[in-house]
Each structure stands twice: as structure tokens, then as C-alpha cells.
Amino acid sequence: MERIIYRELKSTPKVWGLLAVLAVFIAAAGAVVLYVEHYGHIVTGMDNQIVWGLPHVFAIFLIVAASGALNVASIGSVFGKVAYKPMARLSALLAIALLVGGLAVLVLDLGRPDRLIVTMTNFNFTSIFTWNILLYTGFMVIVAVYLFTQMARGLPSYAVKTAGLAAFIWRLILTTGTGSIFGWLVARQAYDAAIMAPLFIVMSFATGMAIFLLVVMGITRMTGRAFGPELRTRLARLLAIFIAALLYFTTVQHLTNLYAAEHWGIEAFILRDGGIYTFLFWGVQVLMGGFVPMAILFHPRLGKQAAMVVLSSFLVIAGGFAQLYVIVIGGQAYPLDIFPGYEISSSFADGVINSYTPSILELILGLGGVALALAITMIGMKFLRILPNSLSDANVTPKI
Amino acid sequence: MNIPDLKLKGAEIHRRDVLKGGAALATITLAPGVTLMAMGNGVAAAANPGVRWGLLIDAGKCPSDCSACVTACSDEHGWENNGLPTDPQWIRKVTLRDKETGYENTLPVMCQHCENPPCVDVCPTGASFKREDGIVLVDRHTCIGCRYCMMACPFKARSFLAESITDQKPYSPRGKGTVEGCNMCVHKLDRGDGTTACVEACKATGYNAMIFGDMNDPESDISKALASYPSIELRADLGLNLGVRYQNI
Numbered sequence: 137m138e139r140i141i142y143r144e145l146k147s148t149p150k151v152w153g154l155l156a157v158l159a160v161f162i163a164a165a166g167a168v169v170l171y172v173e174h175y176g177h178i179v180t181g182m183d184n185q186i187v188w189g190l191p192h193v194f195a196i197f198l199i200v201a202a203s204g205a206l207n208v209a210s211i212g213s214v215f216g217k218v219a220y221k222p223m224a225r226l227s228a229l230l231a232i233a234l235l236v237g238g239l240a241v242l243v244l245d246l247g248r249p250d251r252l253i254v255t256m257t258n259f260n261f262t263s264i265f266t267w268n269i270l271l272y273t274g275f276m277v278i279v280a281v282y283l284f285t286q287m288a289r290g291l292p293s294y295a296v297k298t299a300g301l302a303a304f305i306w307r308l309i310l311t312t313g314t315g316s317i318f319g320w321l322v323a324r325q326a327y328d329a330a331i332m333a334p335l336f337i338v339m340s341f342a343t344g345m346a347i348f349l350l351v352v353m354g355i356t357r358m359t360g361r362a363f364g365p366e367l368r369t370r371l372a373r374l375l376a377i378f379i380a381a382l383l384y385f386t387t388v389q390h391l392t393n394l395y396a397a398e399h400w401g402i403e404a405f406i407l408r409d410g411g412i413y414t415f416l417f418w419g420v421q422v423l424m425g426g427f428v429p430m431a432i433l434f435h436p437r438l439g440k441q442a443a444m445v446v447l448s449s450f451l452v453i454a455g456g457f458a459q460l461y462v463i464v465i466g467g468q469a470y471p472l473d474i475f476p477g478y479e480i481s482s483s484f485a486d487g488v489i490n491s492y493t494p495s496i497l498e499l500i501l502g503l504g505g506v507a508l509a510l511a512i513t514m515i516g517m518k519f520l521r522i523l524p525n526s527l528s529d530a531n532v533t534p535k536i
Numbered sequence: 537m538n539i540p541d542l543k544l545k546g547a548e549i550h551r552r553d554v555l556k557g558g559a560a561l562a563t564i565t566l567a568p569g570v571t572l573m574a575m576g577n578g579v580a581a582a583a584n585p586g587v588r589w590g591l592l593i594d595a596g597k598c599p600s601d602c603s604a605c606v607t608a609c610s611d612e613h614g615w616e617n618n619g620l621p622t623d624p625q626w627i628r629k630v631t632l633r634d635k636e637t638g639y640e641n642t643l644p645v646m647c648q649h650c651e652n653p654p655c656v657d658v659c660p661t662g663a664s665f666k667r668e669d670g671i672v673l674v675d676r677h678t679c680i681g682c683r684y685c686m687m688a689c690p691f692k693a694r695s696f697l698a699e700s701i702t703d704q705k706p707y708s709p710r711g712k713g714t715v716e717g718c719n720m721c722v723h724k725l726d727r728g729d730g731t732t733a734c735v736e737a738c739k740a741t742g743y744n745a746m747i748f749g750d751m752n753d754p755e756s757d758i759s760k761a762l763a764s765y766p767s768i769e770l771r772a773d774l775g776l777n778l779g780v781r782y783q784n785i
Contacts, residue, residue, distance in 0.1 A: 173713075175699065175700075176697070176698045176699040176700060176712045176713065177622070177696065177698040177699075177713070178622050178698040178699040180698075182698075183620075183621035183622040183696075183698070184621060184622060184623070184624065184625070184686070184692075184695045184696055184698075185621055185692075186621075187683040187686040187687060187696060188683060188687065246680050246681045246682055246713070247679070247680065247681015247682070247683070247696060247697075247712070247713030247714055247715070248679070248680050248681045248713040248714060249680075251678070251679075251680045251681075252680070254661050254678050254680055255660055255661055255680060258661040258662050258663075258678050259660075259661075259662070260656075260659055260660055260661060260662040262656075262657045262658075263657065263658050263659055263660045263684070264658065265658065265659075265660035265682065265684055266660045269660065317684075321654075321658075321687055321688055322654060322688075322690065322774055323654060323687070323688055323689055323690035323774075324687070324690075468687075472690060472691070472692055474630075474645070474690065474691055474692070474770055474771065475630075475632055475770070475785075477634070477635060477636075478632040478633060478634055478635065479632070479633040479635055480630050480631065480632055480633070481630070481631045481633075482628045482629060482630040482631065482645075483617060483619065483625065483628055483629070484617070484625040484628040484692065485621065486628070486630050486645075486692070490621075
């Protein structure tokens with residue numbers, strides 16, 4: 137059995153080439169930010185009915201996935217599964233990177249991104265956004281400390297375990313905060329549900345694991361380092377369990393609403409009459425992002441094929457993205473029920489299904505956040521000892 | 537050089553103080569040649585905590601073809617809605633149709649100035665705030681344009697200003713990238729008009745569908761009307777205790 141040796145990425149054309157491509161996306165997003173700040177949000181697809189749009193879907197997706205990207209590290213440090221420990225550094229780095237990417241999108245879509253300092257100097261502690269500012273920055277600090285404890289020489293083993301436990305607890309609270317952005321909104325029919333917090337946590341498990349799998353498979357392939365099939369299959373099986381859990385929470389969310397007549401309107405909209413939202417829910421979230429990858433990954437033969445694990449991970453990411461699109465945009469598309477029992481109309485789109493077509497600007501901004509997250513991960517791996525020389529089964533499996 | 541103590545208590549430039557105080561000016565010296573100017577201390581406070589400003593709207597007196605209140609608000613505050621989904625709308629006429637009986641009537645809807653406003657709860661910077669006299673406002677200086685308040689408002693009372701504007705009314709500042717909505721004509725109240733642009737316009741039409749006043753004063757017209765006839769608040773199930781009440785819906 138070989139020792140686990142962590143090494144920086146070598147300076148290869150592939151590494152720099154990928155970083156250059158990511159830099160183009162980041163620069164494009166930067167240009168979009170300046171453009172939107174100059175002309176105002178009038179140039180985006182968002183308006184006074186759909187106030188949060190595609191950038192928010194990207195941002196929340198990345199922030200939720202950030203918490204889930206820490207899964208592998210937590211399983212190693214908190215739950216003592218030795219096989220996962222060699223991947224813990226990458227897991228922690230990816231968690232920080234995804235959070236930064238998501239936050240960047242969120243912050244740069246503000247009406248006044250220049251006033252970011254105001255959020256640091258004026259706190260309103262009844263706002264979940266304020267809690268989230270503290271939770272997000274705290275997460276970065278704690279995970280950075282956790283990463284440090286893993287990388288520093290001579291620290292006692294309990295230091296890693298303690299930091300890992302703190303990060304694990306923090307990420308659960310963090311995603312509770314993210315889910316509660318919607319769960320605690322009493323105004324809208326689609327939200328106002330306590331299940332949003334655990335739903336988001338389970339969503340983070342699934343999407344974070346899918347992204348982690350893709351990143352670790354991609355980077356080991358790009359750098360020619362080994363990634364053992366047994367280890368990959370274990371992670372893939374875990375992903376399948378997370379998908380099942382996400383489907384379960386989604387089922388409970390909708391069954392609870394369907395039981396109460398007051399929610400029939402929003403449920404009929406999402407599940408039956410909502411057009412794009414209904415398609416995204418059944419077609420992308422439930423079928424393509426849920427049952428299909430779950431069936432593949434639980435399949436005794438397919439679940440062991442690298443290409444199928446890649447496909448399934450992409451499907452889970454698409455499903456999670458669709459789920460957030462349905463929650464964020466679909467929840468706003470359905471009209472507010474200001475006068476229960478009445479049909480209402482006005483010059484301000486009361487009582488009508490609001491339409492939303494995201495602009496290319498919003499897409500570029502969102503993709504810029506994804507590129508930023510990947511670039512931070514790449515740069516981290518390039519300059520720090522994050523990735524082991526080998527993640528082969530020979531190294532990993534016997535230690536279990 | 538002896539630099540004076542930098543105690544800013546009582547002199548911080550705070551919108552609430554600015555609104556309270558009107559034109560009073562206080563100046564402290566931070567260092568020779570450097571002064572910090574603060575407005576708002578000294579003059580009788582405009583936001584009287586004993587007052588709860590409110591509106592009573594009689595839908596029975598509000599004809600479907602009249603939108604004088606909307607026009608008056610638009611003129612007073614300088615916003616324009618030309619039918620685009622990005623256009624702001626501080627007050628709007630809503631048509632209700634009973635799903636079972638088909639009975640129709642219309643009424644204006646604006647910020648309901650909740651006692652427990654969800655927009656104030658969710659605002660991360662405290663830019664959404666409630667004055668002591670019950671008026672819910674947006675501080676344009678600390679609004680970062682996150683639109684969380686718009687997500688949280690059960691009445692869709694707020695708009696996001698998505699483009700640059702010119703010719704602002706000096707007493708009703710607005711700004712691209714920030715959120716805005718009905719401010720109960722706070723500038724008129726603070727100068728002692730005792731009414732709002734929409735209510736004045738409604739009165740001028742002769743329909744008299746809107747009454748404005750102090751709901752804490754049992755002798756005010758609004759309190760007497762509320763005590764004499766049945767009225768409701770929108771989404772009473774949310775327990776927000778609104779400053780706007782409706783009759784004959």
C-alpha cells in the first residue's frame with residue numbers, strides 16, 4: 137500500500153487552458169455586471185412581478201451545492217470513514233469555491249452592488265439575509281480552518297476532527313438558512329413551509345455530491361492521476377441514496393400542500409397547468425434528475441461504469457437546477473392571493489400568471505459564478521497540496 | 537493638535553432622524569476645519585409615536601372607471617406606469633370578481649402599512665423600516681436593491697426602479713436599483729397637511745371613497761367610521777394588523 141501524497145497540479149497546457157476558458161466566462165460576467173449597473177435591471181428579464189430571476193437560481197444552486205460539496209470531508213472526519221479522507225481537502229476547497237461563486241452572483245445582481253459595504257455595517261437581525269451573511273462568511277472561515285488543520289503538519293488528530301465537526305454542523309445550519317429564505321415567506325402560496333429547510337439540505341447532499349464526483353473525475357483524468365473504480369462506485373451509490381431522499385422530501389412537500397384546499401391553486405399550477413414549470417418539475421427534476429440517475433446508479437452493472445456516473449451526475453445537477461427554477465421562478469409566476477375567493481385583475485398584473493424570459497445577460501452572469509467557483513478550485517489545486525497523487529483503490533480500500 | 541472626542545451619538549445622520557426633524561441642523565466639529573453636519577434634532581418630532589396613520593377605503597363608493605387616486609399619486613411622487621412589467625406602481629386599482637356570484641367591484645391597493653411588516657423583517661440592512669407613527673418606508677440610502685422585501689410583501693405593494701430617472705420630486709427621492717412604494721405622502725404629513733395626495737384627489741372627485749387619519753385618535757373621522765361600520769383588512773389571516781382598512785368589498 138502506498139502512502140497518500142498530496143501534490144500541487146503541474147503547470148500543463150491543459151490546466152492553464154482550462155483556467156483561460158474560465159477567465160473568459162468570468163470576464164464576460166464582469167462586463168454584464170457593469171452593463172446592468174449602468175442601464176439598470178431594465179435590460180434583464182426580471183421585473184416587478186418576477187423580482188428574482190435566473191441569477192438567483194444560479195446563486196442559490198451554487199450556495200446549496202457548496203454545503204453539499206463538503207459531504208465527502210464530513211464523512212471522513214466526522215463519521216470516521218477512512219476511505220474518504222484523502223479526498224477531504226478537495227471537498228473542503230470545492231465547498232469554499234462554490235460558495236464564493238454563488239455569493240458573487242447574488243451580490244453582483246443587487247440593484248446597488250456598490251453598496252455591499254452597507255450590508256456589512258447595517259445589520260437587521262430579524263432578516264434571514266443578515267443571518268446568511270454571517271453564516272456564509274462563517275462557513276468560509278470554518279472550512280478554511282478545517283482545510284488548514286488537514287494540511288498543517290504536527291497537529292493532533294482531534295484538531296481535524298473538531299474542525300470537521302464544526303464545519304459539518306455549520307453547513308447544516310447554513311443550508312437551513314438558505315431554505316428558510318423561502319420557507320419563512322408567508323406572503324406567497326409556493327413558500328411558507330417548514331419543509332423548505334430540510335428539503336434544501338437534502339438537495340445540497342445530492343447536488344454537492346454530483347458536482348464533487350464530476351470535479352474529482354475530471355481533474356484526475358486531466359492530470360493522469362488514478363481514481364479507483366471502487367471508490368467512485370461508493371460515492372455514486374451514496375449519490376443514489378441522496379437522490380432517493382430528495383425525491384422523498386419533494387413528495388412530502390407536495391402531498392402536504394395537496395391535502396389543504398387553500399394550496400390547490402399553486403399545486404395545480406406546478407404539477408399540471410404550469411407549462412414550463414410543470415415540464416421542469418416532472419420532466420427534468422423528477423424524471424431526468426431523479427428516477428433516471430437513481431436507477432442508473434443503483435443498477436449493479438451500469439452504476440459501476442465511469443461514463444454512467446458522469447451522466448448521472450450531470451442529470452442530478454440538471455434536476456437540482458430545475459427544482460430551484462421551479463421554486464424560485466415558478467413560485468413568483470403564480471399570482472399572490474391577496475383576495476381569497478375572488479378573481480382579480482389590475483394594471484399591475486394582479487391575478488395573472490407572470491411570464492419570465494431570462495435574458496442572455498442573466499445567463500452570462502450565472503455562468504460567470506460557476507466559472508469563478510471552478511477557477512478557485514483549479515487555482516487552489518494548482519498552488520496547494522489538495523489533490524493526492526493517486527486515489528486508486530489500492531491506496532484507499534484496504535483502510536476501510 | 538487637540539482633536540475633539542469623536543462621539544457621534546445624537547449626531548449620526550440617520551434617515552429616521554432626518555424625517556423626524558425636518559429642517560433642523562446640528563453641527564459638531566470633528567477636527568479644525570472638518571465638521572459633521574446632522575439634521576433632525578431639535579424640531580418637534582414629526583413621527584409621533586402616539587399616532588397611527590391609517591386609511592379607510594370604501595369599495596362601495598369607488599367607481600370602476602375612476603382612477604383619480606392613482607393619477608394623483610403618480611403626479612405627486614413622479615412615478616409612471618406605462619404598462620411595462622418593469623414600470624413601478626405605488627398604488628393600483630384592482631378589480632374583484634366573486635368567483636361564485638360574478639359580483640364585481642374595484643378598489644385601490646397600495647402599501648398597507650402593516651404594524652408587523654414582513655418587508656421590515658426580511659430587509660438585511662434595515663432600509664425597510666416602520667416609523668413610530670406606523671408609516672412603512674424605504675431608506676433609499678441603505679437599500680441595496682436585493683428585492684427580498686418584494687418577495688415578502690403579501691400585497692405586491694413595492695416596485696423596483698429598474699432604470700435611471702430624471703426630474704425627481706425633491707420631497708420624494710427615488711433611485712435606480714432601489715425599491716420604492718407608497719410612503720403615505722410622508723412629506724405632506726410632516727409639513728402638517730394632515731392628508732395624502734390620493735385622499736385629496738378622491739375627495740375632489742366627490743366620491744369620498746377614502747378617509748385618512750389617526751386611527752389612535754377616537755375623535756378622528758377614520759376612527760369614527762371604523763367604529764360605526766364593518767370593515768376588513770386584507771389577508772387578515774396573516775395577523776399583520778394593517779394601517780389600511782376596507783369597507784364594502
